[in-house]
Amino acid sequence: MSDGPIDLRTDVPHSARMYDYFLGGKDNYQADRDAAEKALQEFPAVRVTARTNRDFMRHATRYLAGQGIRQFLDIGTGIPTEPNLHQVAQELAPESRVVYADNDPIVLSHARARLLSTRAGRTAYIDADAAHPESILAAPELRDTLDLSQPVAVSLMALLHFVPGDVYEVVNTLIESLAPGSYLAMSHVTTDFDEGDDDPDGMARLLQVYIDRGIPVRPRTRAEVARFFERLELVDPGVEVIHRWRNEGIEHPRSHDKQVSLYGAIGKKV
Ligand SMILES: C[S@@+](CC[C@H](N)C(=O)[O-])C[C@H]1O[C@@H](n2cnc3c(N)ncnc32)[C@H](O)[C@@H]1O
DSSP: OOOSOOOOOTTSOOHHHHHHHHTTOSOOOHHHHHHHHHHHHHOTTHHHHHHHHHHHHHHHHHHHHHTTOOEEEEESOOSOOSSOHHHHHHHHOTTOEEEEEEOOHHHHHHHHHHOOOOSSSEEEEEEOOTTOHHHHHHOHHHHHHOOTTSOOEEEEETOGGGOOSOHHHHHHHHHHTSOTTOEEEEEEEOOTTSTTSSSTTHHHHHHHHHHHTTOOOOOOOHHHHHHTTTTSEEOTTOSEEGGGTTGGGOSOTTSOHHHHOEEEEEEEOO
């Protein structure tokens, strides 16, 4: 990871900073706020979507720690919003080791400052593009922090819809590198609930706000999300809207599926 100056490109909106704005964070600029306000006009529930996604990340992390997982690879980390994944994992098991990876310069600058290792566990950060998983897997920061001969949970929360190219190949490359007993946890945006609603196409219009600003985004159906898990054993209840996935840990269980519009799932490599 280079420690040189970072060009934050504050003149154009970034998905990570728009997400930070939806979550009530302060790590965003005027271009991000303008785009996020347009997104709120098109899909007023987007703050619920973002908060529920963050809840699901923590919920999934607690589930994985409960299964004995002590190593995490979180790709598409986002701007730190407490508690972050390493804090959730290390609260349950202080020795947990977490590697974060993101390709956004502002995420990188905040991660350098705030995603710090604890005494017992370890946390590392990689500046990398999810479209090239081999570069993540080969990164010295990962090799120094995680032991790939032991189970690892790979966390891809609200990431893959932003990644262009063959994302099934990306996921399969990651899965192939993992030891048996490892997990894949994911959330992914969908427009499945746009139909039959009193605001048809609301999520599609939200996604168009990103596309119009040069941020490619691709929703997937439930079946398309399930395809990511073909080589894994899906944890019950399988691919589900995230506020329904074992929702005892989710703070917004009464949201409508349309407001959430994210599928989530966890699969185990056996
Ligand atoms: C909506 S945020 C999700 C943050 C966090 N995973 C969560 O669920 O709260 C999406 C994140 O994915 C990152 N991202 C988008 N495309 C990426 C890529 N090709 N490689 C790595 N990270 C990417 C963005 O920078 C952003 O931080």
